[in-house]
Amino acid sequence: MSDPDERVPNGRPSRVTSVLVGVAVLAILAGTVAAAVMAQGQPPPAAAAPSAPTPVETALAERRDVPHLVEVVGTVQPLQSVMLRTRVDGVLTQVLFEEGDHVQAGQLIATIDDRAYRAALAAAEAQLSRDRAQLRLAELDLERSRTLLERKVAAQQAVDQRLAELDQAKALVALDEANVEAARTNLSFTQIQSPIAGRAGIRLIDPGNLARQGDAAGIVSVTQLDPISVVFPVPQQLLDGLRDQARQPGGTMADVVDRATGAVLARGPITAFDNQLDSATGTARVRAVLANADERLTPGAFVSVRVRAGASPAAVTVPKVAVRPGLEGSFVYRVRDGAAERVPVRLGYADDETAVVAEGLAPGDEIVIDGHSRLRQGARVAATARPAPAAAETAALPGAPRS
Numbered sequence: 001m002s003d004p005d006e007r008v009p010n011g012r013p014s015r016v017t018s019v020l021v022g023v024a025v026l027a028i029l030a031g032t033v034a035a036a037v038m039a040q041g042q043p044p045p046a047a048a049a050p051s052a053p054t055p056v057e058t059a060l061a062e063r064r065d066v067p068h069l070v071e072v073v074g075t076v077q078p079l080q081s082v083m084l085r086t087r088v089d090g091v092l093t094q095v096l097f098e099e100g101d102h103v104q105a106g107q108l109i110a111t112i113d114d115r116a117y118r119a120a121l122a123a124a125e126a127q128l129s130r131d132r133a134q135l136r137l138a139e140l141d142l143e144r145s146r147t148l149l150e151r152k153v154a155a156q157q158a159v160d161q162r163l164a165e166l167d168q169a170k171a172l173v174a175l176d177e178a179n180v181e182a183a184r185t186n187l188s189f190t191q192i193q194s195p196i197a198g199r200a201g202i203r204l205i206d207p208g209n210l211a212r213q214g215d216a217a218g219i220v221s222v223t224q225l226d227p228i229s230v231v232f233p234v235p236q237q238l239l240d241g242l243r244d245q246a247r248q249p250g251g252t253m254a255d256v257v258d259r260a261t262g263a264v265l266a267r268g269p270i271t272a273f274d275n276q277l278d279s280a281t282g283t284a285r286v287r288a289v290l291a292n293a294d295e296r297l298t299p300g301a302f303v304s305v306r307v308r309a310g311a312s313p314a315a316v317t318v319p320k321v322a323v324r325p326g327l328e329g330s331f332v333y334r335v336r337d338g339a340a341e342r343v344p345v346r347l348g349y350a351d352d353e354t355a356v357v358a359e360g361l362a363p364g365d366e367i368v369i370d371g372h373s374r375l376r377q378g379a380r381v382a383a384t385a386r387p388a389p390a391a392a393e394t395a396a397l398p399g400a401p402r403s
Helices: 015-041 115-150 154-186 236-247
Strands: 054-060 062-077 079-084 090-093 108-111 192-193 199-200 220-223 228-235 255-258 266-275 283-290 302-319 331-336 340-345 346-350 352-357 366-370 382-386
Touching: 054 331, 062 236, 108 220, 115 154, 228 236, 228 255, 228 302, 236 266, 236 283, 236 302, 255 283, 283 302, 302 346, 302 366, 366 382
Parallel strands: 054 382
Antiparallel strands: 054 366, 062 228, 062 302, 079 220, 090 108, 108 192, 199 220, 228 283, 255 266, 255 302, 266 283, 302 352, 331 340, 331 366, 346 352
C-alpha cells in the first residue's frame, strides 16, 4: 500500500509539502523585516573627508654668481724625470749618492772604471802627435820642391807629388783629432752626472757589478718634484670655455683637492692643452703646474682636480635636487598659494649641488626639493622651508652684479 501522506489520488501536493513551503515563506519575510528594522536604527554614512596636504621640503630660487667648476681625476706627473744609465761598458766603481737624496744638476752620481779609456785617450793623442810631425815634414818638402821648381832644377810633377802628400798628412791629423775627441768623450762617460735637479730613487745596481750600455734597468732614476704637474682630462664641451679662461690675465688655476677632507693640497696655473681629443672618451688632456715644496704630491698618484671652466654671473639658481627629468625636458615643482605647479625649465649649468636656471624661474620662487614622488599638478602641499646656505658658501665673481 502507498503512504497516504505522500500524494492524494488526484495528484495534488500532500499536506506535508504545503506545510514546508509555508514555513520557508515565513522565514524569508521575517528576515526582510529584521533587516529593515536594523537599517532604520543606524545613522546615515558620513561624507568622504578631503585628502590631507602632501608634506614637502622647499627652498627659494636665488640670484647669485656661480662659477662653473669641473672636478675630474688627474695623474701627478713630473716635469722632468731621467733614468741614469752608463754610456760605456765597465765595472761600476763608486756610487756617490744615498737613496732618496736630493741631487743637483751636474752632481756626480757614480763612476765607471776608467783605466781602459784613459789608455785609449793616450794612444789617440800619441797618434795625433806623430801625424802632426809628418804634416810638418810634408810642408817642408813642398816648400823645397817649389824652390827647386823656381830654379828649374825640379819638375812640376815633383811639386804636385809633395802637395798631395801634404793634403794626405792634413787628413790624417784631422782623423787623429777626431779620435782624440772620441776617446776624451768616452772617458768623460765614466763620470755619471745627473742632468737635472731632483730626488734620487732606489739604486738599481751595486758597486762592483759590470755596467753595460744596453742595460735596461740603469743605475738610478732622478725625478723633479718641485714644481710638479698634474695632467687631467677635460670633456670636449667644456674645453673652449676653459681655454678662454686660461687666456684671461692671470690664467686659470687648478686645485688639487684631498678626496677625504676637500682641502686644497696644491694650486697652480694651467699651462698646456693637448693638440688632439681622445676619440674614445671625448676628452682632451690638460696640464697644470703646481708648487710642491713639501712634496705632498707624488708622481704617478691619482688626485682630484678642480678647475673653473667659466661662470654664470647674477644667475637664478636652485638646488640640483629640485630639477626633475621629464619626457619633454627638465622641470621643477613651484609652490604657489599652497599648491604644486609643474614648471618646465632650461638649465644653463649644473653641478652636484647647484643648477643654474636660464629660463622658467625668477628669484624668490619657492621650489620643491624633497617629496616629488607624491606630487602632481595642482596638488595641495604642506611646505617646510630649508634654511638658506651660508654666505661663505657662495662663490662670488669679481665685478658681477648683486641681487
